[in-house]
Amino acid sequence: MPRIILGSLAAAIAMFIVGFIFYATPLVRFSYATLGNTQAATVQQALAANLPKTGTYFVPNPDESSEQTVMYGQGPIATIHYNRGGFAAMDTGALVGGLVLNFIVALLIGSALIGIDARVPDFASRARLVLIFSLAASALMHLGGPLFYHHDWPHAIYAFIADAATLAVAGLVIARWFLPRGVKP
Numbered sequence: 049m050p051r052i053i054l055g056s057l058a059a060a061i062a063m064f065i066v067g068f069i070f071y072a073t074p075l076v077r078f079s080y081a082t083l084g085n086t087q088a089a090t091v092q093q094a095l096a097a098n099l100p101k102t103g104t105y106f107v108p109n110p111d112e113s114s115e116q117t118v119m120y121g122q123g124p125i126a127t128i129h130y131n132r133g134g135f136a137a138m139d140t141g142a143l144v145g146g147l148v149l150n151f152i153v154a155l156l157i158g159s160a161l162i163g164i165d166a167r168v169p170d171f172a173s174r175a176r177l178v179l180i181f182s183l184a185a186s187a188l189m190h191l192g193g194p195l196f197y198h199h200d201w202p203h204a205i206y207a208f209i210a211d212a213a214t215l216a217v218a219g220l221v222i223a224r225w226f227l228p229r230g231v232k233p
Contacts, residue, residue, distance in 0.1 A: 055226025059154035070210035079206035178219030186212035
């Protein structure tokens with residue numbers, strides 16, 4: 049288990065680097081639509097005037113009333129992840145929290161891999177498992193939004209690729225350097 053903890057730390061750092069590439073470089077612009085200053089200020093004022101608290105809002109919400117169901121069918125619609133307060137654009141607290149989350153996720157991946165290390169002794173087979181599960185988890189997390197809630201595909205596909213790569217790198221680091229070499233039964 050100490051190897052898995054050490055491997056999870058290495059994997060968390062690798063995940064952090066992959067996350068940096070996808071979310072702290074200009075690549076991230078592929079996943080978002082943008083507004084000009086005037087439009088952004090208008091939308092920000094409308095949000096502040098109409099949304100009472102931090103939360104995720106469906107606008108309009110078809111579960112709220114028959115009127116909103118009709119409005120939903122006519123469009124436009126939005127799912128808004130809203131935070132009533134502001135925070136720094138490069139919030140270091142979020143970065144620390146993200147690194148801790150990366151470590152926990154890597155530890156879970158390592159715990160799963162240590163359970164199969166004797167039955168799946170070679171790196172190629174372990175890598176195949178890591179890649180397939182990374183793709184499956186990322187697909188479940190991100191591709192449902194466009195299917196069920198009509199969210200935009202570019203953001204969902206970008207997040208799918210970014211998270212699949214991040215999960216895969218964590219699993220591959222652990223599978224390659226921190227699992228005991230298995231022996232075929």
